Each structure stands twice: as structure tokens, then as C-alpha cells.
Amino acid sequence: MTVGAVARHKTALTRVALSRPMATAMADGLLPEGATVFDYGCGKGDDLRHLRALGYPAEGWDPTHRPNAERRSAAVVNLGFVVNVIEHPRERREVLRSAWELTEQLLVISARMTWDGRDLVGRPMGDGLLTRTGTFQKFYDQNELAEWIESSLDVKPFAAAPGIFYVFRDEAAAQRFVASRVYTYRPRMTIDPQAQYEANQQTLAPLLAFMQAHARPPRVGELPPGEFGAVQEALGSLGKAQRLIRQVTDDDFWDRVTVQRRAELLIYVALSRFGRRPRFSQLDSSLAADIRALFGTYQEACLQADRLLLACGDQAMIYVNARGSQIGKQTPSALYVHRSAMAEIPPVLQVYEGCARVLAGTIPSANMVKLSVTEPQVSYLTYPRFDRDPHPTLRSAITVNLRKLSVEWRDYSRSENPPLLHRKEEFLGEDDPRRPLYSRLTRAEMRAGLYEHPELIGTAKGWQATLAKAGVSLRGHRLVRSG
Ligand SMILES: C[S@@+](CC[C@H](N)C(=O)[O-])C[C@H]1O[C@@H](n2cnc3c(N)ncnc32)[C@H](O)[C@@H]1O
Structure with missing residues (x-):
């Protein structure tokens, strides 16, 4: 379909795997087996093919590629990268509303982000860009997209990931989703044989x-x-x-489990404040039973959770809690924590990070979280070779600023001198089995004098030069004499 000078039909891609929004919903457990799916603006129908191959009864409609298909309601409706190709704001809103009307349980909406358009050449058109190929693209900021969805549907969307939002029909399902995002940790259990x-x-x-x-x-x-x-x-x-x-x-084990579960519930209740906090009767029954068992009443849990939320808006409290954390690496401006250890940092800091995820959603590739202590800012860092490389380099960073409500992406994949990590054990949780291996390497590197000039070793080139100067190199997680 060509509308005026805009060639919308050219926007559909050929996909070799499930699209990111559908893969995200699946990873979040929101595509239960057998759920009906309707792909609104399905393009060439690749998601339909993949979903059907996975056993889902999936249907779809597209004004260009499947104009004769019926528009039907389904448990899950996908509106994948459609709204950003529509140049008329009014039509964009109507499309969103039509997709919502077909939704029985969950609507997944995605749009391209401002950073996707950074290198795109085109000329301004309305609130977007007319590209060289004649397609229209409206790029969104994360918060702008959230606000637009909410104002169009009068329902609060939940950020799934940058550029992807969920809208739930049922409040209990929405709350189950919020609760499922709280990090969990359980101490190691020993069994007395009997x-x-x-x-x-x-x-x-x-x-x-x-x-x-x-x-x-x-x-x-x-x-x-x-x-x-x-x-x-x-x-x-x-x-x-x-x-x-x-x-x-051990009784002590169960006491620690109780402490952990109480913290998880408080973090959840604190984060459920975004939007309208649900009534007790709207909570999933197991969640409600946990709150009753561990706090007595929902009011008590809300009271304590609000204190946490208040504390996390206070930069001095963030600073004190970060400096007191037994887990994570301390730097002058931040606390760095491996994602696997997030449940072990103080609850205030988990709420702080949770606020960032309310805005940005989950960044699946990120394995490190940087909690700034100098400004309200959380970054999600991706080190793809964290496990394999003794000094992994940074590939990308997504930074969420809670004052500006901004989400920014920075790519280091083509950097010739990317930042890299040392002392990997410091980022990990208390019982993490990787700790001994990493600590041994750190001790060897310290003995070899490699950390004497910390200002030189923070990036790949400086570190390589330091290794060369000391006449050593790395073999896996072992330090060896070179040549
Ligand atoms: C970038 S493609 C995305 C296709 C598919 N959802 C995917 O993720 O691969 C945008 C699609 O939106 C469709 N589209 C354009 N205007 C639409 C409208 N008013 N209602 C529904 N779909 C529309 C286009 O035909 C095109 O196939």
C-alpha cells in the first residue's frame, strides 16, 4: 500500500527467527502452551510461521500482505513495529485501539527506538522521517512510547524491554508479571541424613x-x-x-529463607506502586497468601514498601546502602553487580534498580548492573564473554536516568579500546561457584604487580600494554610467563 509518497509495504522484513517482541513474551512466560495469537500488521507472516511451528494457533492480518484475512480476537495480540510506520498520528492511535479491542489477555506493542534512527538518512515528515526508500519511520523514546500507549488506551502499559510494552486485560496477570521480575536468591541448604x-x-x-x-x-x-x-x-x-x-x-536456613522472601515481597509491593497499586483482592492468590503469612496484613506490607520507595528516591540513602553492600564492586561513583547476584544486594538498591526496569524493561543480554551513587542512574552492561574471558570487554550499555526518564544505548562493539573488567569475583554472589577461580587469578595478577597503576588498566589497550611490560600473558584464567 502506498499512501501519498509513503511506501508502507516496503517496511516488512523477512525474519529467520521469532521477532524480538514475541521472543520476549515467550521468555517472560506470557505465551502459555496453546494460547491463541493474533499478529496485527503481520507483514510477510514470518512470526505466524514460527509460532505455528511452535504449536500455537496463530493468525494474522496485514493491509498489504494479507488484506483478506479476518481480524479476530485472540489471547495474545502482537502489534509488532507497526505504529512507527504509520505517518498519521490519528491512524496510529486507531490501529493501537483496534489491536487492543481484539486482545483477550495480553497485547504486545513494539516500536523502533530513537537510537535505531541515529544513522538513518531521510527528510523530516510530520513527527518522523521519510527515508530514502520512501518509508515513513517514527522513532520513539521509551517514556514517550509508554505515555502514548497509556493515553491512547487508558491502561497502564508495562515495559518488557526497550521498545516493547505489554498491556494486560487482567490485573492479577499484570501483578504476576511484576512479581516475576523480582530477583530471587536462596541460601545453600544442607540436609541432615535421615x-x-x-x-x-x-x-x-x-x-x-x-x-x-x-x-x-x-x-x-x-x-x-x-x-x-x-x-x-x-x-x-x-x-x-x-x-x-x-x-x-537447619532452622537457621529457614530463617534466612524467610528474610529473603520478605524482602522479595516488599520489593514487589514497592514496585507495584507504579501505576495504581492493586487491591489485595486483585493479587494472585499465592502472592496474597505469602503477604499474609509474612506481614500479617497487606497494609503493613504497603507501609514498609512505601518506606523503601521513599528511601530509594533519596540519593544519600542510595549512597549509604551501596557503600554498605557486601556484594558487588565498589568504585567512587557506582556499585557494580553481576546480574546473578542482584537478589543479594540491600532491598533499597533492588527497588532502585527495579524503578529503572519499570521504565526500560529487561535487557536480556545485560549481565552486569551499574548502580550510580552520584546520580539517579542505573546502567545495564553487556559483557558477552564474562564467563570465558578472564578480562571481558564491554559490548554495549543501556543507561536509564530516573530523573530525566531517559533510556540511552551506547555501542562499544566497534570500539578499538573498549573498557574491560578485572577482579571478576567481586561482582558475584556469596556462594557463586566461579569465585575461587577468579580470586586465584586476581591474587596472581596482584603478585605480578599488574594492578599498581589502576588508571592504566581500565581499557583493553592499557591492559595489554601492562601485561606485555610485565612479561606475562593469560591462558584461560591462568597467568603465565610470556615466551
Ligand atoms: C515493519 S513491518 C512489521 C511487520 C511484522 N509485524 C514484523 O514484526 O515483522 C510494518 C507492517 O505494518 C503494516 N501496516 C501498515 N499500516 C498498517 C495499519 N494501518 N494497520 C495494520 N498494519 C499496518 C505494514 O503493511 C507492514 O507489514
């Missing part, structure tokens, strides 16, 4: 997993019937099974 436990270990595993996850025993219906029946048959009752688990484990 014959009856060992004989029933497999049967007891689902009950143990539930108790570890929720810091409380399950209520009726919270364990799948088959698993519940097996426990009853083997141990006589759920109560007896729980007592057996408690006998073979």
Missing part, C-alpha cells in the same frame, strides 16, 4: 521446593493434585511431611 527422608526424597521434592520459594507451607490446592496425593500417601499427611523436612534441615 532414613525416612531419604526413602521419600523424591516425593517430598515439590513440597520442599514450595516451602523454599514461599517461606511457608502450601495451602490446599497450591500443590498439583498428583504431587499432593503422593506426599499424603507416603507420609500420612502434609503436616507430617513438613515436620520431616524441618527435622532434616
Whole structure:
């Protein structure tokens, strides 16, 4: 379809894999098996093909490529990179509303981000750009897209990732999504061997997993019937099974699980404040039961969560909590934490980071989080070779500024002298099995005098020069004499 000078039909790509919005929804557990999917503005239909191959009943419509298909409602509707190719703001809004009308449970909306247009040549047209190929592109800032969705639908969208938002029909589903994003950590558990436990270990595993996850025993219906029946048959009752688990484990372990679960719930309740905080009756029943068991009342949890939220808006509190953190690497301006250790930093800092994710969504490739202590800013850093390379280099950074409500992307993949990491153990969690290997290397590097001039070793070239000067090189995570 060519509208005036705009060639919209040229915007559809050929995709060799599921599109990023659909892959994101799947990774977030929002495409349950068998869910119907409708792809609104499906282009050449590649997502349809991939979704069908995965077993989803998927249909789609596109004004250019599938004009005769029926527009039908579905559990999940995808509006993938459609709104940014429409040059008329009014039509753009109408398309969004039509897609929402077809949505039974979840609408996934995506649009191209301002940084996608950085190198694009074209001439200004309306609120976007007419490209050389004659297509229109409106590039969005993350917050602009969020506000536009909310004002068009009168429903609060949730950021899934930069340029991708979810809109839920059902509040409980939305809250389950918010809760699922809180980081979790459980301390290591030791079992005191006992014959009856060992004989029933497999049967007891689902009950143990539930108790570890929720810091409380399950209520009726919270364990799948088959698993519940097996426990009853083997141990006589759920109560007896729980007592057996408690006998073979440490009280101290359960105290720590309770502390962790309470923190997770507080972080969740704090973050649920964005938008309108749900009523207790709107919460998923297991989540509601956890809050009751660990806080007594929802009001009490909200009160404590609001204190956390208040604290995380105070840069002095962020500073104090960051400096007091036992986990993460301290630098003058920030605390750096590996993503796998995020659940172990103080709750205020987790809420601080959570606020950034409310705006930006999840950055799947990022494995390091930088929490600034000097300004309200969180960065998500991608070090693709963190595990394999003793001194991995930075590939990209997404920085979220909570004062400016901005999300910026910086690419280092073509940099000749990218920043790199040292002392990798410092970024990791307390029980992380990688720690001994990394610490051993750090000690060897210190003995070799490689850290004497920290100002020289922060980037790839300076580090290579330091290694060469000391006559050493790296073989895996071992330091060896060169030549
Ligand atoms: C960049 S493509 C995206 C296609 C597909 N969703 C994907 O992610 O690969 C934009 C699509 O939007 C379609 N489109 C343009 N105007 C539309 C409208 N008013 N309603 C629905 N789709 C439209 C175009 O035909 C084009 O196929």
C-alpha cells in the first residue's frame, strides 16, 4: 500500500527467527502452551510461521500482505513495529485501539527506538522521517512510547524491554508479571541424613521446593493434585511431611529463607506502586497468601514498601546502602553487580534498580548492573564473554536516568579500546561457584604487580600494554610467563 509518497509495504522484513517482541513474551512466560495469537500488521507472516511451528494457533492480518484475512480476537495480540510506520498520528492511535479491542489477555506493542534512527538518512515528515526508500519511520523514546500507549488506551502499559510494552486485560496477570521480575536468591541448604527422608526424597521434592520459594507451607490446592496425593500417601499427611523436612534441615536456613522472601515481597509491593497499586483482592492468590503469612496484613506490607520507595528516591540513602553492600564492586561513583547476584544486594538498591526496569524493561543480554551513587542512574552492561574471558570487554550499555526518564544505548562493539573488567569475583554472589577461580587469578595478577597503576588498566589497550611490560600473558584464567 502506498499512501501519498509513503511506501508502507516496503517496511516488512523477512525474519529467520521469532521477532524480538514475541521472543520476549515467550521468555517472560506470557505465551502459555496453546494460547491463541493474533499478529496485527503481520507483514510477510514470518512470526505466524514460527509460532505455528511452535504449536500455537496463530493468525494474522496485514493491509498489504494479507488484506483478506479476518481480524479476530485472540489471547495474545502482537502489534509488532507497526505504529512507527504509520505517518498519521490519528491512524496510529486507531490501529493501537483496534489491536487492543481484539486482545483477550495480553497485547504486545513494539516500536523502533530513537537510537535505531541515529544513522538513518531521510527528510523530516510530520513527527518522523521519510527515508530514502520512501518509508515513513517514527522513532520513539521509551517514556514517550509508554505515555502514548497509556493515553491512547487508558491502561497502564508495562515495559518488557526497550521498545516493547505489554498491556494486560487482567490485573492479577499484570501483578504476576511484576512479581516475576523480582530477583530471587536462596541460601545453600544442607540436609541432615535421615532414613525416612531419604526413602521419600523424591516425593517430598515439590513440597520442599514450595516451602523454599514461599517461606511457608502450601495451602490446599497450591500443590498439583498428583504431587499432593503422593506426599499424603507416603507420609500420612502434609503436616507430617513438613515436620520431616524441618527435622532434616537447619532452622537457621529457614530463617534466612524467610528474610529473603520478605524482602522479595516488599520489593514487589514497592514496585507495584507504579501505576495504581492493586487491591489485595486483585493479587494472585499465592502472592496474597505469602503477604499474609509474612506481614500479617497487606497494609503493613504497603507501609514498609512505601518506606523503601521513599528511601530509594533519596540519593544519600542510595549512597549509604551501596557503600554498605557486601556484594558487588565498589568504585567512587557506582556499585557494580553481576546480574546473578542482584537478589543479594540491600532491598533499597533492588527497588532502585527495579524503578529503572519499570521504565526500560529487561535487557536480556545485560549481565552486569551499574548502580550510580552520584546520580539517579542505573546502567545495564553487556559483557558477552564474562564467563570465558578472564578480562571481558564491554559490548554495549543501556543507561536509564530516573530523573530525566531517559533510556540511552551506547555501542562499544566497534570500539578499538573498549573498557574491560578485572577482579571478576567481586561482582558475584556469596556462594557463586566461579569465585575461587577468579580470586586465584586476581591474587596472581596482584603478585605480578599488574594492578599498581589502576588508571592504566581500565581499557583493553592499557591492559595489554601492562601485561606485555610485565612479561606475562593469560591462558584461560591462568597467568603465565610470556615466551
Ligand atoms: C515493519 S513491518 C512489521 C511487520 C511484522 N509485524 C514484523 O514484526 O515483522 C510494518 C507492517 O505494518 C503494516 N501496516 C501498515 N499500516 C498498517 C495499519 N494501518 N494497520 C495494520 N498494519 C499496518 C505494514 O503493511 C507492514 O507489514
